Amino acid sequence: MDLILEGLQKAFWLLVTLDSEVLGITWLSLKVSGTATLISLVIGVSCGVWIGFSDFPGRRFLVSMINTGMGLPPVVVGLLVTIFLWRNGPLGFLGILYSPAAMIIAQAIIATPIVMGISLAAIQQLPKKLELQLLALGATKAQMAWMLVKEARLPLLAAVMAGFGGVISEVGASMMVGGNIMGYSRVLTTATVMETSKGNFDMAIALSTILLLLAYLVTLILTSIQQRERPR
Amino acid sequence: MKAEDPLLQIIGLTLERQRSFLLQIPRLFIQQGEILSLIGPNGCGKTTLLMALAGLLRPRSGQIIFKGEPIHRLPNPLTYRRRIAMVFQESLLLNTTVWDNVSVGLKFRGVRKSLLREKVMENLERFHITHLSRRLARTLSGGEAQRTSLARAFAVEPEILLLDEPFSSLDLPSTEALMEDLETALRETRTTTVFATHNRTEALRLSDRMVVMNSGKIRQIGTPGHVMNHPADPFVASFVGVENISPGRVLACKHNRLIISVAGQEIEALGDLPAGTEVTVCLRPEKIFLSAARPLQGSIGFNALKMPIRRMVFVGSYARVYLDGLFPRVAILDHREMPTLPLETGQMVWASFAAASVQLIASENMGA
Numbered sequence: 001m002d003l004i005l006e007g008l009q010k011a012f013w014l015l016v017t018l019d020s021e022v023l024g025i026t027w028l029s030l031k032v033s034g035t036a037t038l039i040s041l042v043i044g045v046s047c048g049v050w051i052g053f054s055d056f057p058g059r060r061f062l063v064s065m066i067n068t069g070m071g072l073p074p075v076v077v078g079l080l081v082t083i084f085l086w087r088n089g090p091l092g093f094l095g096i097l098y099s100p101a102a103m104i105i106a107q108a109i110i111a112t113p114i115v116m117g118i119s120l121a122a123i124q125q126l127p128k129k130l131e132l133q134l135l136a137l138g139a140t141k142a143q144m145a146w147m148l149v150k151e152a153r154l155p156l157l158a159a160v161m162a163g164f165g166g167v168i169s170e171v172g173a174s175m176m177v178g179g180n181i182m183g184y185s186r187v188l189t190t191a192t193v194m195e196t197s198k199g200n201f202d203m204a205i206a207l208s209t210i211l212l213l214l215a216y217l218v219t220l221i222l223t224s225i226q227q228r229e230r231p232r
Numbered sequence: 233m234k235a236e237d238p239l240l241q242i243i244g245l246t247l248e249r250q251r252s253f254l255l256q257i258p259r260l261f262i263q264q265g266e267i268l269s270l271i272g273p274n275g276c277g278k279t280t281l282l283m284a285l286a287g288l289l290r291p292r293s294g295q296i297i298f299k300g301e302p303i304h305r306l307p308n309p310l311t312y313r314r315r316i317a318m319v320f321q322e323s324l325l326l327n328t329t330v331w332d333n334v335s336v337g338l339k340f341r342g343v344r345k346s347l348l349r350e351k352v353m354e355n356l357e358r359f360h361i362t363h364l365s366r367r368l369a370r371t372l373s374g375g376e377a378q379r380t381s382l383a384r385a386f387a388v389e390p391e392i393l394l395l396d397e398p399f400s401s402l403d404l405p406s407t408e409a410l411m412e413d414l415e416t417a418l419r420e421t422r423t424t425t426v427f428a429t430h431n432r433t434e435a436l437r438l439s440d441r442m443v444v445m446n447s448g449k450i451r452q453i454g455t456p457g458h459v460m461n462h463p464a465d466p467f468v469a470s471f472v473g474v475e476n477i478s479p480g481r482v483l484a485c486k487h488n489r490l491i492i493s494v495a496g497q498e499i500e501a502l503g504d505l506p507a508g509t510e511v512t513v514c515l516r517p518e519k520i521f522l523s524a525a526r527p528l529q530g531s532i533g534f535n536a537l538k539m540p541i542r543r544m545v546f547v548g549s550y551a552r553v554y555l556d557g558l559f560p561r562v563a564i565l566d567h568r569e570m571p572t573l574p575l576e577t578g579q580m581v582w583a584s585f586a587a588a589s590v591q592l593i594a595s596e597n598m599g600a
Binding site for chain 1: 283286288310313314316317318320322324326327336337340341384385388394
């Protein structure tokens with residue numbers, strides 16, 4: 001019991017005194033996962049919308065691949081990205097293995113299928129005739145796509161939530177491609193793993209609390225937007 | 233394009249899905265300012281034809297020519313789509329306010345703000361929804377939503393307006409009120425309109441010409457009056473409300489008066505067909521007069537047949553009386569006639585009708 005109480009106490013202290021190491025780690029986590037989510041949004045939403053209202057051979061297969069990708073194990077992504085970025089790997093010349101950039105790439109790969117899958121589902125649940133109605137009112141293809149994205153904005157917010165939630169809590173890939181280098185590529189999850197293995201439960205609890213708070217805050221903001229627009 | 237050329241010409245149009253024809257239209261012309269209704273049962277190809285006219289479906293063969301130019305060969309299909317507007321059966325509004333919905337087509341066209349305001353206001357007023365302009369579309373009733381959808385289509389001032397059963401999901405009072413406003417709007421703007429419906433009352437009321445369709449083909453084109461009074465074939469006849477339809481044969485013809493044998497009885501009709509011609513005999517139920525006593529004899533061109541009543545159905549101010557004979561089988565009885573009759577199953581009544589009320593379709597037209 002003492003262990004837990006002591007841990008909680010010290011964690012509280014680390015938080016209220018705004019410990020610089022904790023702050024640095026938090027900031028990097030936000031930066032890496034935020035950027036990765038942004039990238040996955042651009043790719044995921046545009047591809048999701050496109051696949052959502054087009055018809056081509058192999059579409060079903062592609063959709064099943066995206067759905068599979070929604071459950072992509074982070075360590076597998078970590079392994080792939082590591083191989084590609086390895087010194088003599090195909091992209092080794094970039095020299096970005098064990099850097100935040102590598103983490104962003106890995107996290108974007110994890111989040112993109114999640115965002116794409118949910119966007120695709122969001123677009124597909126719009127009435128099929130809405131596309132025709134917009135075209136029949138004189139929309140260009142791009143104007144139509146934009147209107148459809150606006151129509152599906154609520155489920156698309158869910159895509160943002162799921163994407164960000166997936167990558168900020170992910171540890172395997174970040175550890176593998178980021179290397180958990182102090183002050184450079186250490187994020188909340190990798191730091192928590194390390195501190196726990198060292199027995200520094202106070203630090204681990206502090207980091208986990210922040211992780212929880214962050215996840216809660218982001219979800220809270222998105223949920224409030226979503227609920228404000230809830231159909232009555 | 234010459235002044236007298238039709239605005240829209242459909243020539244040799246075919247559309248198919250999985251090797252079966254959805255649409256086969258050899259020729260159909262739509263004149264500037266005309267209101268043309270497409271009428272037929274569900275699945276007869278009305279919506280498919282509208283979609284093709286909107287440039288949303290590519291025909292397998294044939295052409296749709298708008299002001300002298302085939303629409304599927306235009307370098308940019310958008311130029312054509314921006315000159316039409318289509319209203320669907322479902323109102324298909326965007327999840328935003330009524331105002332934003334009505335302005336969406338104008339925004340697509342990059343219309344400048346002041347003009348946009350003016351046009352949106354004008355059409356909100358036209359459909360009596362100005363007071364709803366700030367309401368969210370999803371909070372509207374069915375009638376209000378369809379008004380918004382129509383206002384949205386009128387706002388872009390289309391050269392051709394395509395309406396796909398705009399009233400079919402509304403209740404009767406909403407339909408009545410909206411039809412009146414739509415009629416006014418169409419007459420005021422003189423918009424060329426193609427209006428699909430399965431309801432002949434709507435078609436009769438709104439259109440200059442009717443196109444009766446079945447199984448993707450045109451069965452008859454004409455003014456509502458002509459189609460109603462001279463249906464081209466038994467399908468059209470039944471679709472425009474002729475309920476008594478029976479095969480018959482011309483027995484004799486003299487001075488434009490025909491003696492027809494139908495269901496074992498002889499009746500008189502008007503026309504000029506040689507004896508022996510096989511015909512389809514059509515008689516609208518509202519043209520039949522029922523009486524307890526034999527109607528006065530002697531008038532020329534008057535038919536009176538005696539038969540028992542099989543069943544009656546009271547529908548508000550009138551009754552449908554089913555007769556126990558082969559022809560005619562149904563008569564419509566107005567509430568003024570009801571008290572004079574012994575309305576009981578099995579009672580014998582006289583069904584009388586003028587020879588001029590009998591419509592004949594000669595056999596060579598059948599199935600055409």
